[in-house]
Amino acid sequence: MSTDDYKRxxxxxxxxHVQPGMKLGLGTGSTAALFVELLGARVAEGLDVVGVPTSEATRELAExxxxxxTTLKDTPELDLTVDGADEVDPELRLIKGGGAALLREKIVAFASRRMIVIADAKKQVxxxxxxxLPIEVVPFGKEATRRAVERAAARLGLSGKIEIRRxxxxxxxxxxxGHTILDGHFGRIDRPEELAAALSAIPGVVEHGLFIGLADLALIAGPDGVTTLEASPASAAANARRFA
Structure with missing residues (x-):
């Protein structure tokens, strides 16, 4: 089987995991696009769901x-988001944003009671x-912001190029x-929570691609079939508190 077969x-x-009547977050990227296509076939068979897209590309595909x-204005709380990831670690911490949709992806995931990550086995690390690591920044002062990101990373022992995606x-x-993407070529990130906090504290950083404490389940497909990874009880409880 090919990588595309695993993604499918x-x-x-x-x-x-999709039930009739669900309000769904629809992710962005090649694997998420396959989910949207399959979901469309189920809708044609009579499945009653509604979705919030995480990008204009996903909106166009869903249509x-x-x-x-629907929109988060009309439907501010969702039942489930299904999205891909660029990397998934054993604690279901993610790097996302390869498709430059990380801000909307994180907003939609945070508005959802559950998040399921779908990926091929190459994304499991x-x-x-x-x-x-994608970092979304406002265009104004982007060089100053890039340097602030560089300093924050250095304080955590991280180096490597931080460059504007072109x-x-x-x-x-x-x-x-309407924002710009910086890509941080940091290599191994041993303390992702600390990096996430440091990046979030920088004026000019809109959002970063570290998705921590958002995913409840990961469905990873490879040569041995689909493996299910679940969030730890502590992470699952933290996720649930968003709607407590």
Missing amino acids: AAAEAALA RVGVPL PTLGAFP AEDECPIVTDS
Whole structure:
């Protein structure tokens, strides 16, 4: 089987967690897109759900395959978000943002009672950091912000390039919210919680791609089938307190 086959297997496994009447967060990226396509087929068969897309690309796909959509303004609390990840560690801490949708992805995940991560086995890692960490920043003062990120990372013993993500024409990538993406090539991130807090404290940083304490379940597909990883009881309790 190919990587695409594994992604589809993970997406199919997530459909088993979708119940009629659910309000869903719809993720962004290649694996999440497969889930949206499969969900559209279920909707065509009569499944009654509504979704909030995490990007304009996901919105366009959902409309194309017939998934009814809403907004967080009209539906501020969701039952379940299904999204992919660029990396997943054993504690279900994630790096996300390879598709430049991390801000909306995190907002939607935080508004959801549960989050399921779907990925192929290559995304499962013992320690986060091989994938460059996306950091969404406002364009104003972005060089000052980049340097502040560099200093914050250095205080935690992290080094490596922190560069503006650019398109093929060398123009900076612009997110759906009008921001710029910095990619931090930090390598191994041994203290992701500390890095997350340090980045969040920097003016100019809108959001970062460390998703900590948000995922409840990960469905990881590989040669041996789909493996289910669950959040620790402590993490699950912390997630539940968002709606207490």
